[in-house]
Amino acid sequence: MSFKIAIIGAGSVGFTKKLFTDILCVPEFRDIEFALTDLSEHNLGMIKAILDRIVEANGLPTRVTATTDRRKALEGARYIISCVRVGGLEAYADDIRIPLKYGIDQCVGDTICAGGILYGQRNIPVILDFCRDIREVAATGAKFLNYANPMAMNTWAAIEYGKVDTVGLCHGVQHGAEQIAEVLGAKSRHELDYVCSGINHQTWFIDLRLNGRKIGKDELVAAFEAHPVYSRQEKLRIDVLKRFGVYSTESNGHLSEYLPWYRKRPDEITRWIDMSDWIHGETGGYLRYSTETRNWFETEYPQFLEAASKPIDPTKRSNEHASHILEALETNRVYRGHFNVRNEGIITNLPQDAIIESPGFVDRFGINMAAGITLPEACAATCMSSINVQRMSVHAAISGDIDLLKLAVLHDPLVGAVSTPEEVWQMVDEMVVAQAAWLPQYAHAVPAAKERLSKSTVKTREWAGAARRNVRSIEELRAEKAALKQTG
Template sequence: MSFKIAIIGAGSVGFTKKLFTDILCVPEFKDIEFALTDVSEHNLGMIKAILDRIVEANKLPTKVTATTNRREALEGARYIISCVRVGGLEAYADDIRIPLKYGIDQCVGDTICAGGILYGQRNIPVILDFCKDIREVAATGAKFLNYANPMAMNTWAAIEYGKVDTVGLCHGVQHGAEQIAEVLGAKSPSELDYVCSGINHQTWFIELRLNGRTIGKDELVAAFEAHPVYSKQEKLRIDVLKRFGVYSTESNGHLSEYLPWYRKRPEEITRWIDMSDWIHGETGGYLRYSTETRNWFETEYPQFLEAASKPIDPAKRSNEHASHILEALETNRVYRGHFNVKNNGVITNLPQDAIIESPGFVDRFGINMAAGITLPEACAATCMASINVQRMSVHAAIAGDIDLLKLAVLHDPLVGAVSTPEEVWQMVDEMVVAQAQWLPQYAHAVPAAKERLSNSKVKTRDWAGAARRSVRSIEELRAEKAALKQAG
């Protein structure tokens, strides 16, 4: 087979390498072309050198190109994969820093809550530019695979306004299933059969079977509470499981941002989180992790390049959906996964226009969703709160409507639990002004926002959050890695 895959945001070096090696685990795909594109010529050079080394080491005919000209990369592409972060870590730092001034403590802040909503405002105009290029220069019927957050908002905009065949992809379901299989004592995650449905990062394991035996709430709660690690790291998820009766896919820290109950009082936050790793609830945890990872990669690049000389091992193919979807579409080997698509009746008690994440099957006819799923009422209620915020956020981003943007932020569950309307209005003004270079649709609103900020009487605080850790230096990271290696 010979076709072209374009990867936008290919400068996300580690993730691009994973997608690349996964796809080349499919024997029929050795003759394809990968076209890499990114705004960073520096990062493009690094990832192309790594991928070229992989191709050379495995004696493959695979073609790899790299360009900062996005349309050139997309020309003739059958598949387009996006893993962009518009504004990079600079804008992301504001997504965390500014809401903290108003008492909003986020762990991730890139999919929901104040940070996630502003991230969507930066991404959506760029997503629509991608879609325009796909319509104009990509192969007829090209499929857009979006990995970038905020997943639901980006996918919503691409489908409703970009008019491109789009699917959103995430790995939360796979990771949650691995946890459940482990606590139940399964020898392999493949022993667990499940139905997991909802919206991205609020997906719920509404049906569980281990080797054909149905697993109920009480057994699952007992299994998690008995686990020596997860009982400490997933306290909030376990509490939600007890109250809702079903387990959520999302990490302890990120789930806490989708709900209004666990992060609204600083003195309560530490009760529900665990500081052994950023993902369990640390303030600004993903920002710290991302900053350290970027610094580490820059310093240790020669080692990453050397590792690329090893043969591709199909047994180590990851469970990221992309390669499996492409394999199913091109070879007709059926793949079952969980995909972000427009609802259109798949989940009976969520709106038709919402972007859901639910089970589907892929073959040469496309992605075919399993329809007629009804969520438990509490799960549907929490999903609805986020869907309403997502819808307003997408429409605000399309129209450049700062008033609608403020209403979207006001209706976010955690923001509403923490901040007053006056605080929300000022916070959004401050975020739009700080990120104006990435928000062209709000250029007309920036002068008035600046004027309001200069006359504001709303008080803010200088607060690092309830559980903040400093970014570790390369030397500290190297020492910790050496200590773990010695201990292990």
């Protein structure tokens, strides 16, 4: 079979390579076309060279094109995959830096909280541009697969306002299931069956079966507390398991910033996080990691290019959803996964318009969600807090209403636990002014925001956060990798 896949934000080199090799693990997909598009010609050139090397090394007829002209890339595409970060690391740095001035300490800042909400404001206008192009030039009935955060907000905007067939994809469920399988002593992840449902980054394992045997809260708590690594790295996550009765998909660091209880004071932050890796709660951890990864790739690019000469190994196909969804849609080999879609009765105790993440099955007829799931009340309550913030954030991004944006930030659980309304109003003004280049819908509001900032009496402080680490140099990264190789 032959069809076209467009990847927007293909300059996200490592992730694009993973998606590409995953898709080419499907034998029927050898003769397809990949159209790469990105704002950066430099990044496009690097990723195209890597993918061309893979195609050549494996003797494939696969075609790879690259262009900064997005509409050209989308022409005739049956599937469109987005992995964009609007504003890049420059804007992302402000998502972390400015809230810290107001006492808001984020680990990731890309889903909700102050950083995630502003990230959504940057992304949503661009998402709607993608959707317009998809409607106008892509293949009839094209499917939009969104990998970009903030997942729920982007998917919400694409479905409600972009009017494009959209599914949001994340790997949190898979990673959480791998942890559970490990602590329960499963020989393979395939021994674990589960129902995981909620909203993106707040999805809950509400039913667990190991080789058909139901796993209860007490057994799961004991298994995690006995694990030599997770008992230290996932303290907050285990605490939530004890109190809620179900395990969350999200890492210690991610989960900590979606709740109002664990990052509200510096001493509480250091009590609950672990500094062995950024994902366990480090202040601005993902920003540091992303910066180091970019620098490493730029410096070590020849090694990445050389590695692309190896044959594709289908046994190493990842558990990212995209390739499995395409395989099911095109070949009718059924795939079960967890997908971000509009609720509409799938979860009984969440709003109909919310973007939920829940189990579904894929075949030639599309993505078919399992309906009628009811979350435990505490899980639903926690999800509701985020859904209300997401809804206001999406509507603010569409309308350019800065007052609604401030109300969305004010209602964020962690922001509300830390900041006063006056601080929130000034913080949003400051973030909108700093990121004006990526916020065209707020252009009319920037002059007044600048005026308010010039007269403000709200005090701020320059604060690195409770658990900040400096970006490591290439030399430091090389030394660390060499040490790990020697000990491992």
